[in-house]
Amino acid sequence: MTAIVPPPSGPFVDEGLSADLAAAALDLARRFHDGATLWVISPQWEPHAHHVAVEFVHPVIVGKRALPSVALVEPDPVAQARVATSPGDLLLAVASADQPAVVDAMRRAPAWGAVTLWIGSGRRPPAGAANHVLWIDSDDPMVPATGRFVLMYHLLWELTHVCFEHPGLLKPREQDCTDESCITCGDEGRLGEIVLEPGDVAGQALIRTAKGEEWVDTSLLDPSIPIRANDLVLVHAGAAISRLEEALR
Amino acid sequence: MTSDFSGQEPEATSFLYPFIESEETDATSLLDDLAASARGKATESARLQRESLDEYAAGLTAAGTAMAQRFLRGGRLYTLGNGGSSTDAATLASLFSRPARGRPVAAWSLAADEAVVTALGTDVGFDLIFKRQIIAHARDRDVAIALSTSGNSEDLMTAITEAKQRGLLTIGFSGHDGGRMAAADDLDFCWTVHSQSIHRIQESHAMLGYRLWSVTQEHMARPLTGASA
Numbered sequence: 001m002t003a004i005v006p007p008p009s010g011p012f013v014d015e016g017l018s019a020d021l022a023a024a025a026l027d028l029a030r031r032f033h034d035g036a037t038l039w040v041i042s043p044q045w046e047p048h049a050h051h052v053a054v055e056f057v058h059p060v061i062v063g064k065r066a067l068p069s070v071a072l073v074e075p076d077p078v079a080q081a082r083v084a085t086s087p088g089d090l091l092l093a094v095a096s097a098d099q100p101a102v103v104d105a106m107r108r109a110p111a112w113g114a115v116t117l118w119i120g121s122g123r124r125p126p127a128g129a130a131n132h133v134l135w136i137d138s139d140d141p142m143v144p145a146t147g148r149f150v151l152m153y154h155l156l157w158e159l160t161h162v163c164f165e166h167p168g169l170l171k172p173r174e175q176d177c178t179d180e181s182c183i184t185c186g187d188e189g190r191l192g193e194i195v196l197e198p199g200d201v202a203g204q205a206l207i208r209t210a211k212g213e214e215w216v217d218t219s220l221l222d223p224s225i226p227i228r229a230n231d232l233v234l235v236h237a238g239a240a241i242s243r244l245e246e247a248l249r
Numbered sequence: 250m251t252s253d254f255s256g257q258e259p260e261a262t263s264f265l266y267p268f269i270e271s272e273e274t275d276a277t278s279l280l281d282d283l284a285a286s287a288r289g290k291a292t293e294s295a296r297l298q299r300e301s302l303d304e305y306a307a308g309l310t311a312a313g314t315a316m317a318q319r320f321l322r323g324g325r326l327y328t329l330g331n332g333g334s335s336t337d338a339a340t341l342a343s344l345f346s347r348p349a350r351g352r353p354v355a356a357w358s359l360a361a362d363e364a365v366v367t368a369l370g371t372d373v374g375f376d377l378i379f380k381r382q383i384i385a386h387a388r389d390r391d392v393a394i395a396l397s398t399s400g401n402s403e404d405l406m407t408a409i410t411e412a413k414q415r416g417l418l419t420i421g422f423s424g425h426d427g428g429r430m431a432a433a434d435d436l437d438f439c440w441t442v443h444s445q446s447i448h449r450i451q452e453s454h455a456m457l458g459y460r461l462w463s464v465t466q467e468h469m470a471r472p473l474t475g476a477s478a
Contacts, residue, residue, distance in 0.1 A: 011288065011291065011292060011295070012291035012292070012294060012295045013287050013288050013290075013291035013292075014288075015284070015288075017287075018283075018284035018285070018287040018288045018291075019280070019284050021283070021284065021287045022279075022280040022281075022283035022284040022287065023280065025283055026276060026279070026280060026283070045340065045343065046339070047336040047337070047339035047340045047343065047358075048336070048340065050335075050336045050339070051333050051336035051337070051340075054332055054333055054336065055333060058332065060333070060447040060448065141349035141350065142348075142349055142350075142459065144340075145340060145341075145343075145344040145348075145455065145458070145459050145462070146455055146456055146459045147294070147298065147451070147452035147453065147454070147455030147456045147459070150337065150448075150451055150452050150455055151290075151291060151294045151448075151452045154290075154448040154451070154452065155287045155290055155291065158286070158290065158448070159283045159286065159287060162279075162282075162283060162286070163279070163283070166273055166276075166279055167273075168272050168273030168274060169273050169274070169276050169279060
């Protein structure tokens with residue numbers, strides 16, 4: 001007489017998701033190895049953010065190393081993540097693809113120098129919205145309460161610790177930025193976030209990018225639109241060359 | 250940041266990599282192994298969830314029905330847990346208080362307020378952080394659900410005893426061999442997830458809680474006339 005929805009019969013983690021988890025775990029281990037902190041946001045389901053943090057800080061398996069992870073659960077998670085994140089850190093969201101604060105944080109994370117992970121269910125975020133998208137393809141809105149998200153970050157934790165047994169794979173990689181010809185770090189148009197609006201020195205604004213903070217020339221930007229703190233701009237050769245549309249504002 | 254690999258317990262997968270690990274450079278085989286491991290653990294998670302639901306089907310229906318009756322009389326739900334289980338307790342409370350569909354009811358996690366938890370922890374002791382809140386909040390129409398992967402947490406046990414004395418419906422989610430919770434007379438229902446993995450136990454606790462919520466919703470959606478159950 002009770003029409004209870006049964007658990008799904010298909011595999012919880014298929015080939016594609018398992019490959020995504022593996023790649024994410026190796027990246028996570030490498031970043032932790034380099035000194036990263038894992039920041040976690042989940043505006044819809046804050047307990048998930050807390051669970052991820054306690055998982056890494058106080059492992060359930062005795063002897064596993066404690067890793068720095070913090071849940072950011074203040075009313076404005078974007079502001080909290082902005083000030084918390086340093087270049088090389090990790091930002092993990094547990095959220096649906098349409099959660100506005102998470103969409104905004106993921107968009108800004110490249111300017112903060114953060115590697116991003118996004119766990120969720122339902123409609124997927126657009127391609128490239130995060131470095132690692134770990135997704136449950138189900139339209140059931142109850143998925144977040146059935147243990148599937150818990151399984152996802154448990155697996156991420158478990159696999160990350162397996163990676164620590166392979167120190168050779170945690171070293172800097174050859175394809176990483178080692179010289180000035182690297183396209184990623186070259187001046188190809190980097191995402192920057194305005195820290196200080198242009199002041200006395202004509203057109204010079206302080207921005208932060210994945211490389212840190214720098215003063216850039218903003219005289220190429222449309223002068224009819226005021227430049228405000230936290231605006232996103234593209235930086236090329238020491239100048240802000242265009243704004244990113246602030247579509248979410 | 251310290252990088253103390255020497256303190257690590259080697260995992261059983263180490264034998265799969267017959268080279269000197271500090272000189273390992275090709276991640277392909279590791280990634281394949283990680284992916285296979287993820288699929289295996291996920292399969293076990295799903296199996297354990299199904300097995301737990303089957304084993305406790307009758308109790309879940311009875312407990313969910315009793316909870317619905319209490320909610321209809323204005324009862325509230327308190328959830329209790331430590332560490333990761335405190336977050337699962339908070340997720341369960343949110344499922345009842347702001348579900349994506351269905352009727353919301355009053356529910357909260359007794360670990361959620363850091364002012365209350367730290368005040369009680371420092372003044373009367375950690376073992377009493379939940380019991381003192383039960384004394385403050387509880388009415389006889391309320392419900393308490395305690396989540397513990399070991400079934401042995403002292404702060405949960407003392408709170409459950411207090412809750413039972415005050416007429417609450419008391420429910421325990423346990424793990425491993427059930428621990429003290431499995432033998433507790435003060436629990437009206439106790440469901441032990443039979444696993445040695447804290448992670449897999451927590452994943453099944455979530456599913457048991459979800460089923461409990463589903464049954465409760467089902468009963469709260471019925472007209473009261475003729476529903477004497």
